[in-house]
C-alpha cells in the first residue's frame with residue numbers, strides 16, 4: 001500500500017507517527033511518502049531553516065523535543081544567547097545549538113548547489129524517518145502575512161509568516177496571506193508521481209491554510225490530487241470550534257473561514273463537487289456536524305481525534321483508511 005500524506009509541522013508529524021505505528025501492525029507491505037510544507041522556511045543569521053521538514057524528520061527519527069513539539073531534544077540555546085548579546089535580529093527565532101548543526105549542513109549543501117530535495121534526502125539518511133520526505137518544491141516560496149501598516153492605516157504591509165507567528169504570536173490581525181514566489185514554484189522531484197501513484201492520499205490534522213493550503217498552492221499539486229486515482233481522506237485539526245494547539249483560528253479567520261470542522265471540510269470541498277476530500281474525520285465532540293458534512297458529499301465519521309499517544313493516533317489512521325474503504329453508505 002502506497003500512502004502519500006501532505007504535512008505541516010507538529011500536527012502532521014504526530015499523525016505520521018500513528019501512520020507508521022498502524023502500518024507496522026499490518027502485514028501488508030507499505031510505503032509512505034510525505035510531501036512537506038516549505039512555505040514556513042526562512043533565512044536566519046545566514047542559515048536556511050525548514051521548520052516543518054525538520055519537525056517531521058526529527059519526530060519520526062526520534063530526535064524531537066517531545067514536550068515542545070519542535071527542535072531537538074536535550075537542546076541548549078547558547079548560540080542564540082550570543083547572537084542576542086550582539087543585538088542582531090531576529091532575536092525571537094528559536095535556534096537551538098543542536099538544531100544549528102542541521103541548518104549548517106543544509107545551508108552548506110544548498111550553497112554548493114544541491115536542491116532542497118537532495119539535501120533533505122541526505123539529512124534523512126541520518127534520521128531514518130521511515131518515510132520518504134519530499135519538500136513540496138525545490139523553489140523558494142515563503143508565506144507572508146498581510147497586516148495593517150502601523151504607520152499608515154490606508155496601507156498594508158507583508159511580514160514573514162514566522163515573524164507573525166512566533167514574534168507576534170498571531171496577535172496582529174492577518175488580512176490575508178501571500179506566498180511570495182509560489183507562482184513560479186514547481187512541485188519537487190517525485191511529488192506529482194507520489195500523488196498519482198498513491199493508493200491513499202491523507203491530509204493529517206495540519207493547519208489548513210499555512211500548512212496544507214500552502215502545499216496545495218504549488219502549481220500542479222492541487223490538480224494532481226483532484227485527478228489522482230486514490231481516495232483522499234482528511235483529519236480535522238479543529239475540535240469543538242478551536243485548534244488543538246497553535247493559532248490556526250487566526251489563519252482561518254484571515255481567509256474568512258469559521259473555526260469549525262465543518263467549515264474546514266467545506267473549504268477543502270467534496271471531491272465529487274470539484275474539491276479535494278472523499279472522507280473527513282471529525283472529533284466525537286463534533287458528532288453533530290457529521291450529517292451536514294455527509295450531505296455535502298464527503299464521507300464523515302466522528303471518533304476521538306486527540307493524538308494523546310501513538311496508539312490512539314494509530315486508531316485514527318485505521319478509521320481514516322476504513323472510512324474511505326467502505327461503501328459510501330457505511331460511514
Ligand code: GDP
Pocket residue numbers: 007008009010011012013052055205206207210211212235236237238239242243244245246248305306307308
Ligand atoms: P505546525 O506547522 O507545527 O503548525 O503544524 P501543523 O500545521 O502540521 O499542525 C498544526 C495543527 O495541528 C493545529 O491546527 C492543531 O489544531 C493540530 N493538532 C495538534 N495536535 C492535535 C491533536 O491531538 N489532534 C488533532 N485533531 N489536531 C491536532
Ligand code: CA
Pocket residue numbers: 008009037040051052210211
Ligand atoms: Ca509550520
